[in-house]
Amino acid sequence: MTTSLKRYFLLAFILVGLMPVNTNAQAPEPSSTFPPAYYTLNSDTARMLFLMNAISDSLNSGQLNLVYNMAKAGVSLAEKNNVDTMKGIFYFDVAKAFSYRFDKPDSAIFYYKKVLPYFPGKMNYYNLTSVREIMERFVQAGKKDSVFAYLDSLHERIDTMELTNPRRYGISSVMAGVYQYYGMFRTAIALFENSIDGLRKAGHPREVGLPMANLAELYDESEDDINAVRYAREALAYLAGNNMPFMGTSSNLATYYTNLNLIDSAIYFNKLSDSVARLINNPEQEHVRNQFNYINILCNGKKYSEAKKTLALVKPWVDKSGDQSDLVTYLMSYASIDTGLHRWAPAADTLRHALTIAKETGQEVYIVMVMQQLAAVNAQLKNFRDAYYYQQQYMEHKDSLTSEETKSRLADFEAMNKTRQKEQHITLLQKDNDIKNLQLKNSRQENVLYLGGFTFLLAATGIVFYQRNRRLKIQAQKTKAELQMQVFRSQMNPHFIFNSLNGIENFILQNDKRQASEYLNKFASLIRIILSNSRKEGVAFTDDMETLQLYIDLELLRFNNKFCYVKNIDPALMEFDYRVPPLLIQPFVENAIVHGFAYSKRKDLRLLVTARLDDDYIIYKIEDNGVGRTAAADYEAKIKSKHTSLGLQITSERINVFNEQHNAKSMLTVEDLYDLNGQPTGTCITVKVKII
Template sequence: MSIKGVCCLCLLLLGIGFEGVAQDSLRVYRRLDSIRQLPDDTGKVALLIKKGKSNARYFDSSGTENLFWQEAVRVSQLLKYPRGLSLAYNELGTNKRNKSQYIIAADYHEKAIRQAEETNDTVLLAFALNNAGVDNRRMDKLQQAFDYHLRALALAESIHDTRNICVATNSIGNIQLTTENYGEAITHFNRALQLEEDSKNQLGVAINLANLGYAWQGLHQEERAIQYFKQSLAVNQKIDNPTGMAICYNALGAAYKEVKDYGTAMEYLEKALVVNDKVEDKVHVAESYLNIGKLLGAQGRHEAARQYIQRSIEVSTYWNFKSMLMEAYKALAVDYKSSGDFRKSLEATEKSLLYKDSIVDEKSAMVLAQMQAIYEVDRKNMQIRNLEHDKMVNLLRTKRNVVITITLGAFLLMAIVGGFFYIRHRNLEANKQTLQLELRSLRSQMNPHFIFNSLSSIHRYIWSNSQEEASDYLTKFSRLMRLILDNTQHTFVTLNKELESLRLYLDLESLRCNGIFEFAIRVSPDINEEEVLIPPMILQPYVENAIWHGLVHKQAGQGALDISIVLKKRSLVCTVTDNGIGRKKAMAIKERKGRVHTSVGMKVTEGRIDLIRKINNKEANVQVQDLEDEAGQPLGTSVVITLPAEFIF
């Protein structure tokens, strides 16, 4: 065939491919539109979840969100149907986990847990807990994963739910395997194996047999491990599971290599290469080539070893398996070193480290992207709730206006007098609403400022390679973000919610500052924190100012930050006291650094307090006092914020 003919054939096939994709897309969206026409009820939710599963492959291949599950969430929220929400969140979370987006998956599964708790459905709750446990195990948060699975196990055992018992038991065994607690891992895998055999779940039997092999291998009992790998292989062959067979062949090859039975090891690794042709995930092909290369290297056959390692590199490069590339170049470096070629060993080591750095960078970027995605989803959900609330308020206002119109028609004389007072009242309400809009505007200025500072801290931890600190910081930061999203939708929040977010913020700043200060929050015993109201994020700017302009520059002694809240008559008095360097020295440091400016958070908060005073016509002010000893030396700063006391009742 000529080149022209080949090009025409390619264009024809490409056109057919595009036409097929377009038809699939049209079919999916027509199906979704037809379901949307149905009345909103629990049956519609169940249908949406079912269709979401059957069309999941289309959405995954197109790189878009599963609109069926998203619609199931919307309808369930409208119906206040927690079971539907839990089922939909479980599907969304599992889908994200399959794409390695573990943070988003964990967020969805935590939502599924909360909704399942409202249904009193123990099976559904155990299922959601197991899902959350798997998410945390994939993120190496082993203690959290263990807690989720242990809770799921207790619930499943209470109702004899075999499926969730198997999942929880196997997962706990995997956690023990990861932490090298092989004895406990074997106990859990044996129990899970027995349950899977009783349930006649052959795939579960194969998985637990292989896990037992890895556990015995960890105890350096290779012969026993080999027996379990062979049993797992037999089950995988029986159910014709190519992926399981490839895993077992590779495991057997590695095990026989450890006992120096190189011939048998090579036989199993070559079998792995054959069966890999039936497996979609080509990472197993790269792994088999790499294992053969290591095996040949152990026999001193370095030239042949490098050829197989190079094949592993070629496959991994084509499919962009960065972790496998890192391991392959590492093995290549070891092989060159053992044969005395140190220059090439160094080159291979440098390439391995480059891929390692690339993996770390990708993980950091993925974490930030997932946090942003969670924030955007929560923000949109909040907007939807606010729109529904506004719609209800407008409906009530419409009804009120109808009643007023009828009343005015019946009482004409009273309407004239009432009209005068109504106009006057409307003007006052308009003025009050204007002030409230200004107050919301000031809050929206302060929150991005605070979030920017927190993200800067996370960025610093990630670039300093402090992975555990970064993970801890991200966890607390995500909780704080959730509180901020909830609290800042309202003009006032309860004192306990405000103090919860403040404590989280202080924990984050303490981590960020390496524990250079201690803090204490004291609330007067006569204050009920669940009844007293306070403007959200009103204290945080003053606390931040005390830390970064007072305590951070303190040269000697432990920094201390004290926050006290008392009720004086009809005023809530909040005092923020630090033992830092004082305002004069802080200003001198700023001048030396050439950064003299007014804190954005402080300026915005002062504006908020001024508006609160105008709206309520009550005492609201801020007083700053420099603390000094008898010799006039600075002892710190005290800020007293006085606000009008507001109560729920």
């Protein structure tokens, strides 16, 4: 059976980040500096965006050293500007860093829980990932009851996901890894089967590497190392790259080959795992888990003296990590060396210590392995009563893990996998035959086509004249609609620019040079985007949301951070290049700020923008907790404002023309919000627009 740590395969994806911590979450201060480009930026928004991208690049390349200082600076900027969404994201990065950079599960859990209030939607990417990571860190901390509480929460969430959503199967694979860790093999196999089969049916075959690597571990723990090697090597092809799952799978392959006594292959894959660990700066893998593999290889070759020296180098790293599974593995390795040297009594003492720890942390697989060794060692000591007891316990626990039903499930999966491969091969052959039959049929029909061609041309001539007139009419209508849309966009841009210039003028009149300069820089960026998009019918959804963010940043400066901005974006919208009319919802956001917040004396003003995918449409919601439309109109009447906003009228007309142009059913609804006493509590605007 494998003794490599299983938590690497509890990862559906790898993200890392860090910030300063409090009493229970102390981390060492790295000495690394930021990339030089950071110091050339002039605004906090630009710095935060730069840090987010830089952290993402660091994670993608597996280089974790720079993440701490960048996330630390990001949190400070988010708190300074009171940007809640960014706070949540950087807290998320903090937790990731404690998980994978500093290996502190309790601190990681603390910060993951802080993320949840900023992203309350249960299907939100940050919420769902945080819950999954909290579960994994409880596994690492040995808190089984908490683990299963979060497992239940994840079960409820994946049951509501679409069958074609790859995240459903990524989460299933993670949950299967947890069940596997606690020896619940039948449940683990069912979830792995579901993940692999679901990903293939959903059109994501390249994402089966992680569940397949876990399945290899199940074969190993069922004492079938030949199939363990086969599935692990297939998984490597999907996981190819310098990343943690690839590193962990390579390490496990070294264990499987050692069990098969194929030492050259074991050494090769252990060195491969070492090289990736160095590239992605993962000292725990290089100095702990891969060293355990090397010790097993040395013991297999009866090189006990060298194995003992290597184990002595591992001990400080095991103490530093505090990982209980590492400690059990260390004790088992120590006992293996003593056993090889026929030092039976010390080996028995060490194994009893390992068994105590394994039972306390619920590591069922390790319990079985230790009991098997205790039975053999006590037999050598002629303690036959103890040997019999441990043998009986070993058989009972082993039967619960590798029962006939478990092996049957694995056999069923093996048969299903082979059947699917054969079906794919048969399908390809059938397609090849269909092509040949079609070619033969086409050859026979050529003569018939020549005879019918002349008749067809006669009929087609009349149709062409009809279609030509109809096409010209449609083209004229389309041209008219496009011209109308261009007129509306040309009205929109001056309206938008005029309001921004008013904000700059206010800072200049107040003699606030720093704010005026910052506002001008952001305004210049915004103008460039507006000019670029002014002639475009559609822009990428992600680009449009970034433009909206820039506008809101300007308004936050203008109103001295009087309100906070929260956005909740459907992750599905970020995965593809969906296109929407530019700045469609900006006037509603502006209306909420200028009319809803400007007259309010509340301290907790909040602007919430949500966007979700609904078939071929995107549904936006712009909700504020300002004074409401009626009160805003009263305030403006009192101050006798002569300003008439064209933004809402223009946007409404844009939607009407857009519907005509694209045969769409886009719509706009406005809802006044009230509390239980009938007092106004803000406005909610819903915009449904078809994706271009």
